Amino acid sequence: MTRPTSRDVAGAAGVSQATVSLVLGGKWRGRVSERTAALVRETAETLGYRPNLAARNLRLGSTRTALLVVPALTNEFFARVYTGAARIASDHGFGVVLYPSPDGTGPARDPFPSARAALDGVIASSMAAAALDAIGGNGLPLVMLDSDPTAGQAAAHVNLAMADGMRQAAEHLLGLGHRRILHLAADIDTWTFHVRARTLATVLGPHAELRTARAALTVADALTATEAALTAPGPRPTAIVCDDDILAAGACKAARRLALRVPEDLSVTGVDDLALATAVEPELTTVHLPAERVGEQGMAALLAVLEGTPWTAPDIPVELVVRASTAPPPPPARP
Template identity: 45%
Template sequence: MTTGKPPTSHDVARLAGVSQSTVSLVFRGAARGRVAPGTQQAVLDAARRLGFRPNADARRLRVGGPRMVLIAIPDIVNPFFARVFTGARGTAREAGFQVVLSVQRDLASVAADVAGQRVDAVLACSLDDGGRPLDDSVPAVVLDAEPPQGMGAVRFDIAPALTEVVDHLYRLGHRDILHLRADVDTSTFRERAAAVDAACAARGMRRARAAAAVDRDAARDTARAALRRERAAGRAVTAVVCDDDILAVGAYKAAQAEGLAVPGDLSVTGVDNVDLAQALTPELTTVDLPGETLGALGMRRLLAAVDGADQAAEVVRLPARLLIRGSTAPPPSRSSG
């Protein structure tokens, strides 16, 4: 018979057949090397069956110290992730939380950092898909990625914006484009590829593809090789659609190396709208993804989950918009038609 009272760690310990101190170790992330994996799983299973969620404030009163949020990003140098981190950190600090930065490539790798910290919640941005990094006792929200089941997310509505990119190029007269893809296997980049493919197919445009690491020099070399390959096959690519602004910088450099002018000979587009996009000459036509807004909104939803709100499991989409600048123009007359 239920009492109507929320389950306690004592209830979890009794159902799992362990001591309360063992339950505490598991939910503090301090069980590694001290509690057998099978026992940890028994505790998590019991907590799940009972609907037990440890209260972060009470946990802090027992172990001391401020409330803590771990923010995980895949690259500390990329300016887009710097914007996301800035937005998330500011929101967390306003709410009285301290922030720990974790630089990881996938969700599973975040687990080790969580285990080594007294963390109340996790915000993970643009990490490789697959696997939940921690048990249900630690609220988590992912940004710009497909969330594991039961985890919330804030994502950009990128497909309509990339469709608009292709439409813009089509209206200018481009019919042969190169999609310079990010060589990163995450749902956001798969979504970008699908959007470009579908938009090109709908308009009867020919689309070549090449994949590069999100690195200026790698993008330059990949784009240059692709342009040469297309030219050798008798095909004249007149525009390059890039998965992000750093790849677009590489496309600019590839054009320069091949003696092509941007946009007179080759139009270039990007995604992100980092400061670099307006530092280029000509300024880059790109899709604006407001990173600080993404980080701040994701953090607000995460902190609401820490306080017991159910909204963290929802997936929220932020709009993305095309910014037309000087890097796109009609193709050379010899390639129009």
């Protein structure tokens, strides 16, 4: 069976080959009407047409490949980010290569002899920013995810409304009556975790006693840090705000080891809304982060940069999902 060509698509749709090239190359806006673009895409799909990317790349002088730099593929959040980025990339004839750091936060070896020859641009999580030095792609268009928007190295930024998410969690606990709160903070020096800490201090400071414990992003480290914090001298916290769901799972395990009930004795909140949040018992109150949308916007931002179009977009909204791990604090113990 003969493979359909762009000429076949043009003939069936009643348009020129140039129009087909513009539409399927994602460069039609402002040149082709929405109706014609939809007709071309529908005709191409009906005929089973697939562009010859190798030939087109030779003409364009580009690989139509983006690199997505993440801390680790073992984290469900970043797997979802990839899903979103790959979806938008596919719509524009791009591929996405994943570049995870082997230890979850630091740099890995350069996967390319020359990044500038193999890539058109880079999308990177702030948690994996150290890996950028190993890529050797200075001068490549860079889109940063969940990072300081005032930093000058990136051509565009895609951020979640993280401060608003932490505000929602803090106000939820205050509304339940909690006044002794522990922040179980991720022991990682990145902008997104600094935002979480600053927001909690601002919202809770005038109304509650806020303590902080730090842990690496593992259940085991969270368990150890939480046990130490809950058994320290002084009144025990009645609620724990965790920087992510993995830390929250460790906090819940620590509570059980200390014979504390969640949420009757101790309320726990997380961030991310991973599958883990509904796998634990009780199910976790957590800030839902739309990871796939982060990937979609990251890829859209890179495409805009490559086309020379300024990228501006508001922070992606997040939402607190209230489940069974939070409740009013226990009544004060009788003297």
